[in-house]
Amino acid sequence: MKIPLQAIVIGGGLGGLWAALRIADAGFPLQLFSLFEVKRSHSVCAQGGINAVLDTKGERDSVRQHIIDTIKGGEYLANQPPIKSLCEHAPGLIRTFERMGVTFSRTSEGILDQRLFGGVKNRRTCFAGASTGQQLLYGVDQQVRRLESLGRIEKFEWWEFLSLLQDADGTCRGIVAMDLRSLEVRAFPAEVVVLATGGFGQLYAPKTTTSTNCTGAAASRCYQQGARFANAEFFQFHPTAMLGNDKTRLMSEAARGEGGRIWVPRNPGEHRPPRSIPEGERFYFLEEFFPAYGNTVARDEAARAIWRVTRQMGLGIGGSDRVYLDLTHLDRGFVSKRLGAILDIYRKFAGTDPLNAPMEIFPAAHYPMGGLWVDFERDASGGMRPGSPSNQATNIPGLYACGECDYAYHGANRLGANSLLSASFSGRVAGESAVSYLKGLVRDSAVPSERMLRAEVERQTAINQAFMESDGPENPYRLHRELGELMTSKVGVVRTNPDLEMALEELQRLRERLRSVHLGDSRTWANQTLAFTRQLRDMIELAMAVARSALERDECRGAHYKAAFKIPIPDGTFPGDPEYEDYRMRWKTNNDRWLKTSVAEWTPDGPRIRYEEVDLSVYPPTDPRDYR
Structure with a gap:
């Protein structure tokens, strides 16, 4: 018997809800998982606005200028076809949000108001007072609730993603998740999974603006199962x-x-x-x-x-x-x-x-530009080909990522008000790509083997049991505070290689100390300390990827700043001057190696870093000053 192909979306923020809408609208049964009620997702905390070129202020703004600002703001380190499509689709997204009932602020004439944001010279940020994220999320949530009422979306709120189900070929075949109330660990088979679980600001707690739920644990778990993690060193303060x-x-x-x-x-x-x-x-x-x-x-x-x-x-x-x-x-x-x-x-x-x-x-600490590596397919116009199953796809077949947990749109530094845009756009794209992937599958049955399901459930249950039975001297909350202090002081706004080396050594010690943790809570109902300790383990693994990637990148670029490797442009010099040409040669030597995306791959001994070329085809830099 042929069973309908199942899809799963993990995360109830803007990225996850947009992906859920697209998949459910295409007729595929969908399960939506969230750590808490969807309307509490971290997207509600975004305050200032969402970028789109509407030029309501008559400043002769243009989509091309939005593309250039985003590319330059990211220090040329983001692939440019996704940025091109992001900026081109932004005005249409705003109109869609309007039709969903989002109450954007308007001028006295009733025109959509727009404000100025950092890194640009044109007012292109639409806003709803200073609670824009909340208004956008609630608008999309109403559409999801409509489909839920029709039986096309099934919600699992207060469930935590623990791991991917992978077959012998490494293809994603579903997930294992835990009910945060009963602590039941259960397998959920699916043919496609979309991860939209936000950022990892809690690596820097308490000196972070992010929610206590922004641990990055879900992305880290995928990373430890083989998903690549890109540009981890770039964290916006x-x-x-x-x-x-x-x-x-x-x-x-x-x-x-x-x-x-x-x-x-x-x-x-x-x-x-x-x-x-x-x-x-x-x-x-x-x-x-x-x-x-x-x-x-x-x-x-x-x-x-x-x-x-x-x-x-x-x-x-x-x-x-x-x-x-x-x-x-x-x-x-x-x-x-x-x-x-x-x-x-x-x-x-x-x-x-x-x-x-x-x-x-x-x-x-506010926003990671890095995240799970995702692919794209370029079209003839230089943007992303609509509906391609490659768009937003991780290197694990069947696994997609969108929103703050992917790396695709911000390069070395994110422009303000591009986050709500990228979350919404990438979520929509991920949903459309997942639909294309599902339509391309040819299977007699979509049900993975019972042995695979049982083995992964047993593995995750054993991890829970080991933490519950551990009776060591370490307190997980104290370890988390030490992690945040370490990352803030050694992997912060300004970095040095000696500090980064010390950070990696200390992270290894934290990794070892976590094995001797004592939960202080043995309840098998709503045990928050158990869930937190599991997340802490994955935060440490992700912190090692951040620190190692930062150590490997010897330059100043965007949010990653090493003063020892800053090459200043001589004042008052121009191409052809000996001082300028000397600068150009030093810049070229450095950037021939480093104008690349860093890609971390997990190993038991720590992350392995490799580099890949950046697609500069839309707006290639022509002068070394463009690379600063």
């Missing part, structure tokens, strides 16, 4: 995060885009309240360091500027790691309307009103 004892919280880039200014007192011993300090005694360092962009400079440059001013120049507020993000000079009604959500967050957790006093902020 958001320049404007509010400080906190438990974690750092994002203060959206929209605050800078709407006119917010970053500054510190010029006097390092300044003790006056910030609004009492005269303009002439304030150091608006982003405006001085980057006159072309000012406060809307790209995130990696803003974060390093803050690092320089506080750590190297000693000008942090009160001598600490803090600078001011100031909105007090702006119209109160305008700021409240455009940035209400982040103002409420700051008032709640800092206890002061950003309308009355500047916010105190510092960079925090």
Whole structure:
């Protein structure tokens, strides 16, 4: 008997929901897995907006300029055909979201409003106040619920993905997952799996803006089963995060885009309240360091500027790691309307009103550009061929990845407001590719062997049992804090090879210490410590890929910065000058090796790194300065 081909989507954020819509709309039965209720997925935390060239401000913006900004923002390290298609489809995505009922902010004339974001000179960011991600997610969720009510999607909320089911050829044949309440471990056969499980900011906890569920464990588990992991070293530190004892919280880039200014007192011993300090005694360092962009400079440059001013120049507020993000000079009604959500967050957790006093902020780990390696098929126009089963496909047949857990769209640094765009677009593409893959299968039966299912379930159950019975001296939560402190100090905003070597050694020790962990909780119902300890094990494996990839890349590119390998362009020189040609030769020697994607492959002894060429066919660089 021929059984209908089954699909699975893991993750209930924008990427996962878009993939689920496309697969279910094509008529294939689909199971959707999420660690919690879908509407709590991390996409709701995105604040500032989503990019698309609509040119509602009459600035003569163009899709080509969006493509160029994304390519240059990523320091030429992303394959360009996917970027081309991403930017070309962005306006259509906005119109689709509108038809789903998303309440974008509008001008008084009723036109979609757009704001400025970092790294660009045109206002092309659509937004819904300062809670854009939430509005987009809820819009797509309603469409998924419609299909769920028709029996075409089955949800498994509060279930955690543990591993892939793979046949003898390595092809993905489904998953093993655990019910987070009953701790039941169960196999779910499927012919295609789409992973949309977000990023891995918890490697840097508590100095991260991400949710406690952004562990990267799901992607790490695929990586340990043979999936390649690309550009792991590139991790974006958001320049404007509010400080906190438990974690750092994002203060959206929209605050800078709407006119917010970053500054510190010029006097390092300044003790006056910030609004009492005269303009002439304030150091608006982003405006001085980057006159072309000012406060809307790209995130990696803003974060390093803050690092320089506080750590190297000693000008942090009160001598600490803090600078001011100031909105007090702006119209109160305008700021409240455009940035209400982040103002409420700051008032709640800092206890002061950003309308009355500047916010105190510092960079925090925010977004990984790296993720699972995924493929694409180029079409005659230079973009991705629509519907190709290669698009968003990992190197494991039958496994697709999309959203923040893939590496495809951001290169060495992500432009602000391109994340909601890439999550939505890649999810839609992954769903369409999965449908093409399913339609291309010719099988008498879609049911894998019972032996395969039973063996993987038993393996995962044994891992649970080993952790439950372990009675060593180590506390998993203490180990996690040590992991976050290690990654923040040694694999952070500014990096050195000695620090990275020390990080790898310490990660090996953490890996060993985790074997002597004691859960302190032996319950077999809703044992959160068991789930967390399993995730911690996979976080350590992923952290090793990040640190090893960073050690191997000896250059400054985007969010990866090693000052020892920075090659400056001589001031006032041009092609043909001896100083410039000397620079060109040093640049060429370095970049002939390093203008490539790093690809990590898991081994029991640690990650193995290799490199592959980047597709530069859409907008090839013509001058060494383009590669900085």
